[in-house]
Amino acid sequence: MSIIFVRHGETLLNVARTLQPADTPLSPTGLAQAQAVARRLAGMGIGGIVSSDLPRARTTAQAIADATGLPVRETPLLQERNFGDLRGRSYDSLGYNPLDMEEAPPGGESAAVFFDRVAQAFDDAVRHRHALSAPLVVVTHGLVIHALLQRHLHVAGPHAVPVRMGNTSLTVCDALPPHGVSLVDCTGHLSGAVVDKAASLSGG
Secondary structure (H helix, E strand, C coil): CEEEEEECCCCHHHHCCECCCCCCCCCHHHHHHHHHHHHHHHCCCCCEEEEECCHHHHHHHHHHHHHHCCCEEEEHHHCCCCCHHHCCCEHHHCCCCHHHCCCCCCCCCCHHHHHHHHHHHHHHHHHHHHCCCCCEEEEECHHHHHHHHHHCCECCCCCCCCCCCCCCCEEEEECCCCCEEEEEEECCCCCHHHCCCCCCCCCC
């Protein structure tokens, strides 16, 4: 009864450590990462794909769909936190960590609104998984997966909540309570020129 959460592939703005506008596409490296994670997932016998409707996630999900023959169901519930007027700004130039801010930036979401949306997205994923006979893949964003690990999944034993989530990393949990995790932030399918860049921004 597994749910497999996948962060989208790399974007140029991830590498530039910039908070991303909604329409940010994958970089060439991100496209190659999406193909790599798609090959990995195609060998895991998955039963469904749900994705954020933002282009960087949608393109990653489409690569998985092409490799598995499964359709993609899109939902705005899985979007990255909306940083409003901060989108397009360099993270390192702000002088504070916007990823941790409680209040809503101008035109954006507060932490409370974002966490409520993530809770709805998780409930939706669990319901969808129960309707399938094989694992569900959920393609989303770094802060969404981080919030799930902190608030909804049971992280114990050898696992811990990472500081950042790698591009196309896999995080696997049980769809049944207490939603224990069996894999966290795994990028074992990436190597060589398409390896995840540890200095890139994970979220925003």
